Amino acid sequence: MKTDIVLAGVGGQGILSIASILGEAALRDNLYLKQAETHGMSQRGGAVVSHVRISDDAVASDxxxxxxxxxxLSVEPMEALRYLPFLKEDGYIVTNTTPFxxxxxxxxxxxxxxxxxKQPRCIAIDADAIASEIGNRRASNMVMLGAATPxxxxxxxxxxxGIQRVFSKKGEDVVNLNLEAFRAGRNFALANK
Structure with missing residues (x-):
């Protein structure tokens, strides 16, 4: 088993939270994990990309x-397009349709x-609208994570x-909101893949 994921977006959209949650989940599953990121976090809106490599065998490069x-997995459509060259032929694009x-x-x-x-495996989801319906537009990154889980x-x-662990310091209401957003994204992807 091996899953290589390019997480893409802009500063403030929660890319690093998604990477942390995936890392937590991989470790709970006794899997190997390598992660590398570049980000313009000093400037909100700067490009952010994280490479997450999960495998049941050792991973040599991050x-x-x-x-x-x-x-x-892109929380912003232009960033999905920017990283399209990284996608393998039978890979999946999971992108938010709301631009930043x-x-x-x-x-x-x-x-x-x-x-x-044009890609044969593309899930395009309005994660911002779904997160707003749930009660907090900032949870759109969890909608996106949910949409990628299939x-x-x-x-x-x-x-x-992993979501519970990462958001536990923010209280039970925040954890539950993010879990609801995650499940909504997952249900969307399962219905549209």
């Missing part, structure tokens, strides 16, 4: 080679989504335990 990622317009000449949203949907070889229960 970086995912171009053309080998099993999943591109952090540059003045942000490309046409419809053209970005059309390009992404393609990650870790049980949803282990990922939920």
């Amino acid at each position: 970086l995912i080679p171009v053309g080998t990622a099993d999943i591109i 317009k952090n540059i003045p000449n942000y490309p046409n949203e419809e053209e970005i989504l059309a390009e992404l949907k 393609f990650i070889q870790i049980t949803p229960e282990k990922i939920e335990a």
Whole structure:
């Protein structure tokens, strides 16, 4: 078993929280894990990418080679397009459809989504709208994580335990909100894959 995931978005969208939760879940499942990240966190809205490699065998490198990622999980559609070269031929794109317009000449949203949907395995989800319906738009990253779980070889229960661990310091209400967002994203992906 091996799953290579490119997490992409911009600063403030919760990419590092997703990476932490996946790491927690992998360790709970006694799997090997390597992670590397680059981020513009000193500037909200700066590009953030994290490579997460999970396997039942030792992982030699923390970086995912171009053309080998099993999943591109993007909380922002332009960032999914940016990392498309990393996706392997039978890989999955799981992307939020809501753009984060952090540059003045942000490309046409419809053209970005059309390009992404040319891929045979693309889940495009309005995670911001789903998270808002649940009660907090900031939980859109957990909607996205949930939408990716059908393609990650870790049980949803282990990922939920990771969510509980990562958000436990923020209180039970925050944990429950994030679990609800996670489940909503998972249900969307299962219904649309």
